[in-house]
Every structure is written in structure tokens, then in C-alpha cells.
Amino acid sequence: xxxxxxxxxxxxxxxxxxxxxxxxxxxxxxxxxxxxxxxxxxxxxxxxxxxxxxxxxxxxxxxxxxxxxxxxxxxxxxxxxxxxxxxxxxxxxxxxxxxxxxxxxxxxxxxxxxxxxxxxxxxxxxxxxxxxxxxxxxxxxxxxxxxxxxxxxxxxxxxxxxxxxxxxxxxxxxxxxxxxxxxxxxxxxxxxxxxxxxxxxxxxxxxxxxxxxxxxxxxxxxxxxxxxxxxxxxxxxxxxxxxxxxxxxxxxxxxxxxx
Amino acid sequence: xxxxxxxxxxxxxxxxxxxxxxxxxxxxxxxxxxxxxxxxxxxxxxxxxxxxxxxxxxxxxxxxxxxxxxxxxxxxxxxxxxxxxxxxxxxxxxxxxxxxxxxxxxxxxxxxxxxxxxxxxxxxxxxxxxxxxxxxxxxxxxxxxxxxxxxxxxxxxxxxxxxxxxxxxxxxxxxxxxxxxxxxxxxxxxxxxxxxxxxxxxxxxxxxxxxxxxxxxxxxxxxxxxxxxxxxxxxxxxxxxxxxxxxxxxxxxxxxxxxxxxxxxxxxxxxxxxxxxxxxxxxxxxxxxxxxxxxxxxxxxxxxxxxxxxxxxxxxxxxxxxxxxxxxxxxxxxxxxxxxxxxxxxxxxxxxxxxxxxx
Numbered sequence: 001x002x003x004x005x006x007x008x009x010x011x012x013x014x015x016x017x018x019x020x021x022x023x024x025x026x027x028x029x030x031x032x033x034x035x036x037x038x039x040x041x042x043x044x045x046x047x048x049x050x051x052x053x054x055x056x057x058x059x060x061x062x063x064x065x066x067x068x069x070x071x072x073x074x075x076x077x078x079x080x081x082x083x084x085x086x087x088x089x090x091x092x093x094x095x096x097x098x099x100x101x102x103x104x105x106x107x108x109x110x111x112x113x114x115x116x117x118x119x120x121x122x123x124x125x126x127x128x129x130x131x132x133x134x135x136x137x138x139x140x141x142x143x144x145x146x147x148x149x150x151x152x153x154x155x156x157x158x159x160x161x162x163x164x165x166x167x168x169x170x171x172x173x174x175x176x177x178x179x180x181x182x183x184x185x186x187x188x189x190x191x192x193x194x195x196x197x198x199x200x201x202x203x204x205x206x207x208x209x210x211x212x213x214x215x216x217x218x219x220x221x222x223x224x225x226x227x228x229x230x231x232x233x234x235x236x237x238x239x240x241x242x243x244x245x246x247x248x249x250x251x252x253x254x255x256x257x258x259x
Numbered sequence: 260x261x262x263x264x265x266x267x268x269x270x271x272x273x274x275x276x277x278x279x280x281x282x283x284x285x286x287x288x289x290x291x292x293x294x295x296x297x298x299x300x301x302x303x304x305x306x307x308x309x310x311x312x313x314x315x316x317x318x319x320x321x322x323x324x325x326x327x328x329x330x331x332x333x334x335x336x337x338x339x340x341x342x343x344x345x346x347x348x349x350x351x352x353x354x355x356x357x358x359x360x361x362x363x364x365x366x367x368x369x370x371x372x373x374x375x376x377x378x379x380x381x382x383x384x385x386x387x388x389x390x391x392x393x394x395x396x397x398x399x400x401x402x403x404x405x406x407x408x409x410x411x412x413x414x415x416x417x418x419x420x421x422x423x424x425x426x427x428x429x430x431x432x433x434x435x436x437x438x439x440x441x442x443x444x445x446x447x448x449x450x451x452x453x454x455x456x457x458x459x460x461x462x463x464x465x466x467x468x469x470x471x472x473x474x475x476x477x478x479x480x481x482x483x484x485x486x487x488x489x490x491x492x493x494x495x496x497x498x499x500x501x502x503x504x505x506x507x508x509x510x511x512x513x514x515x516x517x518x519x520x521x522x523x524x525x526x527x528x529x530x531x532x533x534x535x536x537x538x539x540x541x542x543x544x545x546x547x548x549x550x551x552x553x554x555x556x557x558x559x560x561x562x563x564x565x566x567x568x569x570x571x572x573x574x575x576x577x578x579x580x581x582x583x584x585x586x587x588x589x590x591x592x593x594x595x596x597x598x599x600x601x602x603x604x605x606x607x608x609x610x611x612x613x614x615x616x617x618x
Contacts, residue, residue, distance in 0.1 A: 094611075
């Protein structure tokens with residue numbers, strides 16, 4: 001149910017609108033263990049989403065190689081699920097049909113249709129089966145997107161700032177839901193985020209990336225016991241460490257105690 | 260004590276159901292009764308005017324023999340008019356009674372009451388101006404009774420022509436929709452097709468379909484196929500244009516999401532691109548439909564052996580303007596009906612948009 005991903009010497013160069021070459025990723029090496037929850041964090045332009053898209057097979061590197069369970073990634077496959085930032089649900093399908101999409105696409109809907117109900121229940125959307133995406137809230141829509149990705153039993157789930165557009169209460173709700181699903185299914189989780197608290201709260205390891213050129217600057221092991229307390233001393237000192245790394249600690253001398 | 264506790268919840272349930280029912284049906288107030296009366300009073304006035312207003316102008320009220328259920332009736336055209344107005348009044352009265360059971364339909368019905376009253380009054384004014392006093396220029400604006408005479412005099416012929424129009428429209432428009440959606444998908448999906456076909460479509464699309472009539476009439480085997488061809492091209496270009504636009508506006512992310520979930524090319528077209536383009540496709544169908552009506556009537560007037568346009572042309576030659584009006588009334592009803600059916604299909608297909616798009 002979970003897979004290891006290895007990334008070796010990956011380069012990805014874009015040409016921007018002025019014709020200039022932009023090094024989105026340079027010399028990326030990373031090994032992701034099976035069943036690990038890993039976060040990619042960094043300011044915009046650091047290439048974290050690009051890296052996620054490479055792992056998904058939505059994009060190809062100019063140099064280097066990405067492997068999943070020792071097999072080269074050459075394109076999209078259903079062994080990797082993907083949750084977009086927002087608005088990726090099909091507006092013309094009901095919640096139920098959105099979640100069932102993967103089963104139909106793989107031609108296993110007849111066999112596995114009972115899974116649709118299970119996943120609706122799993123993400124707590126019973127009673128909304130017949131609703132259309134525009135009729136539900138942003139938090140619910142992201143839960144649908146997660147259920148839709150998980151129904152294909154992916155060995156790795158790639159999450160591209162899935163909670164970026166949500167308010168903080170909905171966000172922490174969804175973070176707990178995500179942890180619950182991860183602990184149930186044991187899927188390898190790769191999360192792109194710009195929220196330091198989110199990364200610490202969820203991850204086994206945090207990969208810190210920096211821009212121009214996009215590269216991995218540091219990898220931090222999060223050894224805090226689960227369930228984690230957002231207000232605990234260890235949590236806050238880790239938060240401070242990351243902030244200091246980004247040289248943001250001076251700008252925000254006191255951690256915010258909003259939750 | 261135990262019986263009491265058992266009874267209580269049931270009673271409460273019953274009560275709440277009654278409250279719910281009350282909320283849905285609401286109170287039938289006096290105003291609804293008044294709007295019911297208002298609705299039919301216009302038509303009753305129209306009947307009253309027809310019966311009691313003196314016939315000043317000289318008009319011949321012909322009698323027609325109607326056979327139905329093996330019996331033959333003698334029907335005066337003026338009586339036929341009264342029957343029609345009475346039938347309208349009865350129809351609106353019955354629909355008003357049906358609307359009583361539901362609050363929303365009652366409100367809808369009440370809102371239309373003034374207009375329906377005015378419709379009755381308009382009939383009365385038309386009757387006075389066209390038949391009783393003949394204030395309007397004759398024979399261009401005959402009274403309502405004479406328009407009804409057209410249906411009595413030509414009934415089989417009118418039905419025949421209406422069916423001819425309908426057949427022409429159905430053949431042309433359905434082919435046009437199929438071709439339009441098909442080409443639109445190809446243009447929207449394949450960049451090569453877009454490059455070669457889209458500019459052609461853009462230029463030919465602005466030319467009114469009837470401009471091709473000389474070619475259609477000479478090159479196609481008969482006039483029916485010629486008219487079908489004209490309707491096809493007027494629907495085809497418009498629908499293809501909008502379908503292509505709809506397909507091209509699919510966000511890249513939708514395709515990516517579908518591909519990651521296991522969709523292949525065919526799935527992307529059928530289950531992502533086409534559903535996404537549906538609102539645009541219906542916009543195309545709607546505007547093509549209006550153009551198809553125009554093309555239909557024009558081509559019937561200019562070279563068809565039948566159809567309502569042909570009937571209008573033929574009646575005009577004999578200065579039978581009451582027949583022209585009769586054909587126009589049929590067109591209005593028929594085309595509204597077609598629009599209504601298309602609207603229903605659209606509403607059902609795009610039900611996922613409900614609440615998103617402002618109506």
C-alpha cells in the first residue's frame with residue numbers, strides 16, 4: 001500500500017515568457033521511504049510544486065531520474081494520487097460521481113462500487129452524495145478531492161497545497177482528517193505547503209527548499225511524538241528553527257499563538 | 260404513563276407534518292381568488308363583446324361543416340371564435356384550480372393574471388376593430404373570427420404544411436447539431452484541425468445561410484434537400500464555433516486530474532472536454548435555432564412545394580391575409596414549443612450549473 005520514491009540529480013529548466021532560462025530545480029536528490037509523511041516547504045519559486053509534478057509524472061526532468069519502487073517514472077499512473085490546490089473537482093459531476101471517477105476511468109466501477117460509499121463516509125460527507133461541487137464549502141471540496149484520489153488505492157498521495165485556500169479552523173480539521181487517513185491506509189504522503197505549522201504538525205520529515213535555483217537546502221527530521229501539540233515547547237522550538245533558517249525570525253520575534 | 264410516552268412522539272410527528280404541509284400549501288387567500296377571477300374575466304369580456312356589440316360592418320360569416328366522431332356539425336366562424344375564447348378561459352380556469360394546491364404555482368399564476376386579463380381585452384379590441392366596425396385596413400387586418408376561418412377552410416392543408424415545415428426543420432436542425440458538435444469537438448481538440456478549419460468556419464459562418472440558396476437549388480437533387488442543406492449549414496457553423504470554444508476553454512488542471520485518476524484520451528474527450536463544453540454547446544444551439552427558423556421560412560417562401568412559408572406566400576397571392584395571420588400564429592406557437600423543449604433539455608443537462616449562473 002505504500003511505496004518508496006527515489007529522486008536523483010533532477011534538473012528542470014523552464015523558459016519564461018522573455019525567453020530566459022529559469023532553473024526551477026537543480027540537482028535534486030531525495031529518498032522517500034515507504035509510508036513516510038514528507039513535506040516540501042519553501043517560498044514561492046523554490047520549485048516545490050515542480051518537484052511534485054515530476055513525481056506525479058505530469059512533467060519530465062531535463063536531467064536525472066525519478067523512481068517509484070525502483071521503477072522509472074515516465075508518466076502519470078494510478079499508483080500515485082494527486083490532490084490539487086483547489087478547483088479540480090468536475091463541476092458537472094455530483095460529489096458521489098466525482099469520488100467514483102477513478103473507478104470508472106479504470107473500468108472497475110462495477111466491481112468496486114461499494115468503495116464509493118466507504119470513502120464518502122471516510123471523509124465525513126454522508127448526505128452530500130448528490131450535491132454538486134459549487135454547493136459545498138471549500139473544505140468539503142478538498143475532502144472530496146482527497147477521497148477521489150484515495151479511492152484508486154494509490155501507493156503514494158501527492159498533495160499540492162491542498163489546504164492553502166482554507167481558513168485556519170477548516171484547515172486544522174482537514175489536517176487531522178489527513179493524518180487519520182494516513183494512519184489507516186499507510187500511504188506514502190508527499191505534501192507541498194508554505195505553512196510551517198502544517199509541515200511540523202503532519203510530517204515525519206520536512207524538506208526545506210530555496211529558490212534561484214530551486215534546490216533542497218535542508219532536511220529536518222520531526223521526532224515529536226504523535227498526536228502533536230501545536231503549542232508544545234518542542235513544536236515551537238522547531239518552528240523557530242525553521243523560521244530562523246528562512247531569516248524570518250527577526251521579522252516575527254514572537255511566535256503567534258493563534259490556535 | 261407508559262402509553263402516554265408512547266403516544267406523545269407520534270402525536271408530535273403528526274403535528275410537525277401538518278405544520279410542514281401548511282408551510283408548503285400556505286393559506287389560500289382572497290387575493291388568489293381575485294386573480295383567478297381577473298384571469299378569466301378578460302376572456303368573458305371578449306365573449307360578451309362578441310355577443311352584445313352590434314355588428315356594424317358588413318362581414319360574411321361563412322358556415323363550415325366539421326365532421327368529428329362520425330358526426331357532421333355546421334359551424335359558423337363567429338361561433339368558432341367564441342368556442343376558442345371560451346376554451347382559453349376554461350383552460351386558464353382549470354390550470355388556476357390545479358395551481359391551488361401549491362404555494363409556488365399559486366404565486367406564479369397570480370403574477371400572470373394581469374397579462375392574461377389584458378390578453379382577453381386585446382381579443383375584444385381586435386374583434387371590434389377587425390370584425391364589428393372594421394376600423395383596421397382591410398383585408399390586411401381581419402378580425403379574429405376570420406383568422407379562425409382559415410383553420411376551418413384549410414384545416415387539412417394547414418396541417419399538411421405545418422408537418423412539412425416540421426419535417427424540414429427536424430431533418431435540417433438535427434443534422435446541423437450533430438455536424439456542428441462533431442466538427443466543434445474536432446476543432447477544439449486537434450490543433451491541426453483548428454489551424455485549417457477554424458478560419459474557414461469563421462469566414463463562412465458570418466454569411467447568412469440563405470445566400471447559398473442559388474447553389475443549393477441547382478446543385479442538390481430536389482428542393483427538400485436544398486432547404487435541409489441551408490438549415491444544416493446555418494446550424495452547423497454556429498454550433499461548431501461555440502463547441503470549439505467550449506472545448507478549448509477546459510482548464511489544463513481538469514485534464515491532469517482526470518489523467519492521474521486513470522483516464523485515457525477517449526475519456527478526456529467524452530468525460531471532461533464535452534461536459535465542460537456543454538454550456539457553450541447549448542448557447543450555440545440556442546442561437547442556431549433562431550437562425551434555423553428564419554432560414555426555414557425563407558427557403559420555404561423561395562422554392563418549396565410546401566411548408567408554412569409556402570402557405571404564406573400562396574395566400575398572399577390571393578390577398579388572403581387572414582390565412583397569412585393564421586400561419587403566423589401557428590409559427591409562433593410551434594417555434595415557442597420547440598424553444599421550450601430545447602430549454603427543458605438544456606436545463607436538465609446543465610442542472611449542475613443551477614445556482615452558479617445568474618438567470
